[in-house]
Amino acid sequence: MPTITFDRFIQYQLGGGQDAIKLVKIDVEGNELQVLEGMSRRLIDNLIVEYSPYRVVESGGDPLRFFQILDAHFAKMALLSSTHSAIESVEEIVANIDDLIGDKFSFFDLHVVFPTH
Numbered sequence: 001m002p003t004i005t006f007d008r009f010i011q012y013q014l015g016g017g018q019d020a021i022k023l024v025k026i027d028v029e030g031n032e033l034q035v036l037e038g039m040s041r042r043l044i045d046n047l048i049v050e051y052s053p054y055r056v057v058e059s060g061g062d063p064l065r066f067f068q069i070l071d072a073h074f075a076k077m078a079l080l081s082s083t084h085s086a087i088e089s090v091e092e093i094v095a096n097i098d099d100l101i102g103d104k105f106s107f108f109d110l111h112v113v114f115p116t117h
Contacts, residue, residue, distance in 0.1 A: 005038030022046060030055025033062070036069045047112040048080070053093075053100040063097055070112055080109040 004012075006024075026035050026049040033056065053063035067090075070077060077090045084106040087093055093100065093108055100106050 006035060007038060007040050010043065023048065026050070030057075030059035030061070032056065033059075033065055033069070036066065044114055047075075047110075047114070049110050049112065051093075051108045051110055052104075052106060053097055054102065054104040054106065057101050058104075063101060064094065067094055073114060075115075076113045078111045078113075080111050082109075083107045 010021075021044050023046045024039075024044050026032055026047065028035055030052060032049055032051060051066060056063045056066060067077075079088065079090050079093070082088070084100070084103070087096065087100075087106070087108070090110065
């Protein structure tokens with residue numbers, strides 16, 4: 001299936017304006033890293049992303065790289081919902097990543113806020 005980056009979509013489909021996009025929702029079954037790597041955070045205010053460490057590894061990615069990419073852009077993250085009852089924060093996801101990699105039923109909805117443009 002042909003794909004394009006988020007930035008190219010904005011450039012070609014929406015005219016590439018410089019106005020901030022208020023909200024982007026990502027639910028790509030473990031391919032979050034690829035989406036984030038093709039996305040300029042400078043144009044986005046808020047991001048909602050479903051994250052599964054198991055699915056990221058299944059797709060050939062590094063589950064901690066997801067957080068490194070977001071941290072590199074000074075993002076604030078909050079856990080909106082979790083299928084894993086013992087996990088109550090983003091910090092707990094990172095601290096327990098090795099256990100979560102093996103749990104294909106753990107999904108987390110995260111709200112990411114980027115700095116003011």
